[in-house]
Amino acid sequence: MRRYLLLIAYEPGAWESATAEERQGYVDGHAAFDRFVDERGRKISGAPLAGADTATTVRHRDGARVLTDGPFAESVEMVGGYYDVELPDLDVAIEAASLLPPAYAVEIRSVVELDSSGRQVG
Amino acid sequence: MTPLERVVREEWGRLVALLLAQFRRIDLVEDALGEAVATAQATWTDAATPDNPAGWLVTAARRRILDRLRAEAMAARKEPLLTVEAERRPKEGVMVDDGSVVDDDLLRLVLMCAHPALPPEGASALSLRLVMGLSTADIARLFLVPETTMAARITRAKKKIVAAGIPFAIPGTDAIGERLDVVAHTAYLAFTAGYAPGSGPDLLRAELAGEAIRLADVAHRLRPNDTLAFLVVLMTLQHSRRDARVGPDGALVLLADQDRGRWHHDEIERALALLAETDSGPAPSSPLARSYRLQALVAAEHASAPTPGDTRWDRIASLxxxxxxxxxxxxxxxxxxxxxAEADGARAGLALLDGVVMAGHRLPAVRGELLARAGDVVEARAALSESISLCDNDIERRHLEGRRDELGP
Incomplete structure (x- = not known):
């Protein structure tokens, strides 16, 4: 089993402007995803995120902490949610991501597991 | 060809697949096989070549991989569980060509290298490296990039396979067709790279393009499929003209001016037989298969014409x-x-170019040629001049300049 983080991007306002029928489509997509992941692996967590316009980015510059309002990467698509899952391989992760609502762009990232001393495991 | 060259050329993909099936470590497998080949190069002589060269290479590579795994386990101060486990699953004495088990491993390798999550050019290069055993230098030459660029591209593709968890696996029947289409596309990308105009004529690049045909052929033998079959036909027919494409002075020879006696007619016959066989089967399974089929039929029309004058341009136009x-x-x-234009006259051809937008020199070159045939000399010269200014290939530009100068001042 490998651990993947699925970052979900969608255009802001897509949900707000969706019709009741379209919203049902979103709900069905997530339900199908959940069932598939349960069958082939397991879901560790997953959640929608508050808008990127409410994000705060923390950096250090010249030894001082600097806060900026907003996400660290500006783009049209914003990360609006995530799933943290365990699945056998990338093919299965792609299959799972394909079940999510088609309005999303889903970025699949392999999670690197580290031991207590910071060494990569496996 | 020495026994070592033969085994590298014909068995490389099987050896990689066999070792990958056991160790699942693409980084170690490739290095270890490379080192085994280097050792063989230094120690095999005509008098002392192993009875089973492929088996010798696998055994030598396997030993190196186990050494590396042990060293890694030591470095990580872990019990060498992984190593022990690998050693408990020996495949000693396995014949490299022992049939379907190894065939499935080879198919897994082909599908892994041509995975849709890889960038197409990376997948293409990786397939030539791992399945066909081409050197990075040769692949760089094929794709007209510096060797360091190609090495980085291949390394990046391998890194993604490991980091992203691209599986060494055969997908289910509902997904395999789509994946074989990617394999076909990957092979065709390598093939067309070999025929893309370079800085000058490079016969070796045409030979390297032939490796792309072998790649598609390997995949087709493992899992017969119409997309791959039509592509093998298309590439074989184009490749059969390689010797006639270059004149004695190194200049590019256009199809109509080629000495058809220098075409590889044995290859043409084989390709036409495969085309007939595949075409008598079910309708093409995918848009890609349909597209390769039509292009193969066009190539077959050219290949079947004894002289340029015999070409059935009416059929080609319909295709x-x-x-x-x-x-x-x-x-x-x-x-x-x-x-x-060939079938119905230059004016009919020109009418089809109205409103067409395409970057590069080819569109004005064709338009200029057709205008010249239609007798519009002034417009023809203007189009050819435009084409010449856009053409970055010496050989083609010289051809276009010659054509323009024929039209007078």
Whole structure:
């Protein structure tokens, strides 16, 4: 089993402007995803995120902490949610991501597991 | 060819697949096999070549991999569980060509290298490296990039396979067709790279393009599929003209001017037989298969014409008209216009170019040629001049300049 983080991007306002029928489509997509992941692996967590316009980015510059309002990467698509899952391989992760609502762009990232001393495991 | 060259050329992909099936470590497998080949190069002589060269290489590579795994386990201060486990699953004495088990491993390797999550050019290069055993230098030459660029591209593709968890696996029947289409596309990308105009004629690049045919052929033998079959036909027919494409002075020779006696007619016959066999089967399974089929039929028309004058341009024009419906693009439209011009006259061809937009020198070159044939000398010269200014290939530019100068001042 490998651990993947699925970052979900969608255009802001897509949900707000969706019709009741379209919203049902979103709900069905997530339900199908959940069932598939349960069958082939397991879901560790997953959640929608508050808008990127409410994000705060923390950096250090010249030894001082600097806060900026907003996400660290500006783009049209914003990360609006995530799933943290365990699945056998990338093919299965792609299959799972394909079940999510088609309005999303889903970025699949392999999670690197580290031991207590910071060494990569496996 | 020495026994070592033969085994590298013909068995490389099987050896990689066999070791990958056991160790699942693409980084270690490739290095270890490379080192085993280097050792063989230094120690095998005519008198002392192993009875089973492939088996020798696998055994030598396996030992190196186990050494590396042990060293890694020591470095990580872990019990060498992984190593022990690998050692408990020995495949000693396995014949490299022992049938379906290894065939499945080879198919897994082919599908892994041509995975849709990899960038197409990376997948293409990786397939030539791992399945066909081509050197990075040769692959760089094929794709016309510096060797360091190609090495980085291959390394990046391998890194992604490991980091992203691209599986060494055969997908289910509902997904395999789509994946074989990617394999076909990957092979065709390598093939067309070999025929892309370079800085000068490079016969070796044409030979390297032949490796792409072998790649598609390997995949087709493992899992017969119409997309791959039509592609093998298409590439074989184009490749059969390689010796006639270059004149004695190194200049490019156009199809109509080629010495057809220098075409590889044995290859043409084999390709036409495969085309007939595949075409008698079910209708093409995918848009890609339809597209390769139509292009293969066009190539077959050219290959079957004893002289340029015998070419059935009417049939070729109809094939391009269908191809334009299957996969519309300006390039297909231009090819169709050329065929229509041959069949029905330059004016009919020119009419098809109205409103076509395509970057590069090819569109004004074709338009200039057709205008010249239609007798519009002034417009023809203007189009050819435009084409010359856009052409970055010496050989083609010289041809265009010659054509323009024939039209007078």
């Amino acid at each position: 391009y008209a269908v191809l334009e419906q299957v996969s519309p693009s300006p390039a297909v439209r231009v090819a169709r216009a050329v065929a229509v």
